[in-house]
Amino acid sequence: MHDTVIPFDDRGFAYGDGLFETVLVRDGEPLLWEAHMERLARGCVRLGFVGPERAMLDTLPAQAGQGLHVLKLVVTRGRGGRGYLPPADPQPSLRWQFSAFAPHQERWREGIRVRLCRLRLAIQPCLAGLKHLNRLENVLARQEWNDPDIAEGLLCDSAGRLVEATCMNLFWQRDGRWETPRLDACGVAGTLRAALLAERPIAEVAMDTDELAGVDALWLGNSVQGVWPVARLDDAEGNTVARWPITAIHRPLQNAGHALLGYPGLAD
Incomplete structure (x- = not known):
């Protein structure tokens, strides 16, 4: 789990300026991982900021351990900017959390x-x-x-x-x-x-x-x-x-x- 205090001026908090993914993870192995990563990357391009490094994202699913879990990733543009205008050099924020899961x-x-x-x-x-x-x-x-x-x-x-x-x-x-x-x-x-x-x-x-x-x-x-x-x-x-x-x-x-x-x- 990576859950820090969200700054008041985080653009995801203030404007919904960001993206998320919910990934099924079985015994530390993510399902449809490439599709999730491609959609996340595509979303970052569309919104106009550079997303988290892929190498770092690839290390996350194994942290779930054994059993069935859902990994939720939240990426925002980060802090700042004047009103709706984004900062010229955004510093994106990444948060993630695992939850145990059982399907219906x-x-x-x-x-x-x-x-x-x-x-x-x-x-x-x-x-x-x-x-x-x-x-x-x-x-x-x-x-x-x-x-x-x-x-x-x-x-x-x-x-x-x-x-x-x-x-x-x-x-x-x-x-x-x-x-x-x-x-x-x-x-x-x-x-x-x-x-x-x-x-x-x-x-x-x-x-x-x-x-x-x-x-x-x-x-x-x-x-x-x-x-x-x-x-x-x-x-x-x-x-x-x-x-x-x-x-x-x-x-x-x-x-x-x-x-x-x-x-x-x-x-x-």
Whole structure:
């Protein structure tokens, strides 16, 4: 754990001027590490500062020891600057923390219930794909429900196109083809999503919410939890929009994701 007092003028604290990564670590070995490091480096370039040295970052996962942990990395531009104008020579800050972790295995097997959120994500291509520290949209969306039976909320952009869940990426099968939302306008480009796109025939498409009820299967996934099949979709008022029986159709994409994370495959 590396947790020091955050200076009042740290730009991550003041403005959300920074990035973070959440990495699954098994017995000291990070999963999808290259994808996490590439996204972090890409984010630093996009925000316009030099990130931590890769050699130093590579030493962190082994500190977790045995068992399953999540390593959270937080990188900010550092201190200073006049108002929003960043300092000419920023000194980025890095903090990290390990947390013991156990996945929701019952959600792998039984599927989950999700809802549509009222909140709409702002379209901002300059930040699209990044896992930046400005996550107020996700915070507001997650406050829309308190029902513990609802595992996640699905988010659209201001044009009504599906983007993601509050903390997971979205996949579906339609007419026998795997698809996922395009993330060129907003949303977080997850590392598990990137790995699946590289390995499997998944098309990036634009789709409105009213088309979602007609898909053959629906999943949520990220690099920590794995892949959850969706059994029920509600609207923002709690009315059921669609139900899907969890069957063999769900397992190929789910098992492909779990193979990348060292999680067990599932069969019906």
